[in-house]
Amino acid sequence: MRFFLIAVFTVIFAVTSFTRNTDMNYDLLADRRLADALELASDGASEQVQIASVANGDIVFNQAAADSTFKTILANNLALDPSTLTPLSNSMYQSGATVNVEQFFDYSNTTFPYTYDNPQYGIDVVLTGPAIVYNVTLPVPKNFESSPSGFPLTWTKVASYPGIYTN
Template sequence: MDYIIKLAFVLLIFIYAWFFQAQNQEWDIDRELLKHAINMAVHDAAQEMNESERASGRLVFDPAAAEASFRETLKANLGLDDSLAPRTGSRLRSKVEVVDFVVIDESSGVTFPFLYEDSRYGITKFLQGPSVIAVIKTRHPVLIARAKTQEDIQVPAIQEYKFNK
């Protein structure tokens, strides 16, 4: 009987470790998916220029068009609906939230290179030119109920233009 109790205990620990590893692997897959999607989205957002300013030699974004392009690319690459909730067939299980979207360009009153710092999201970067900065987050996948809840998966991205001088 002693042997069976020990075997059951070892089996329980093994199963818990297996699920813990599977949960961490889910986190890695979701984070990588989010990172690729946000990189493409900020790239597309950075293409939305104010053409009249560009004709005069200044790189100035159209903020409304940039954010709309960002959301459309995010939705297309992650399989999300208009409220950024996952559609049927999406790899994600939870709604994606855009927690920050910042456009810094030549109309912002800054000179480049510019040190951009945002301690809320742990971003510190010297921007060499006009940039689009975004942060998204979604809930951590949960396979094992634990006393400590996991922090959300938070992913930042920056797309910048670098001036050739």
């Protein structure tokens, strides 16, 4: 009887450890995918500028094109619908992404260097040239039904126009 109880508790412990470890790895994968997708999307958006402004040396973003590019690249990398940012059937995410902040800073509205501070999202950055600031939230997917509901991943990304240093 003692051997049987030890075996049962060992199996329960092993299964519980396996599911928690798998959940943790799944959470890390979801976090890394969001960070990488946000990096690619924000870099793509920061390249959407008005051509005439580049010739003048005073970079001005094409905000409509930047917004569209950002959402398209983010959606393609996370298997989300580009128009609503809700998950497609093949997405590992179960809830849609929310773009909390999309702020454009260029020579049409800012003099540089510029300190951008948004305490609501914990953003405090000195911009030395044209940049776009994004803050995106996406709930972590659940791997097992016994897992707690997904906590939100929130990432902030500052993407500057290529060749301009932003710290």
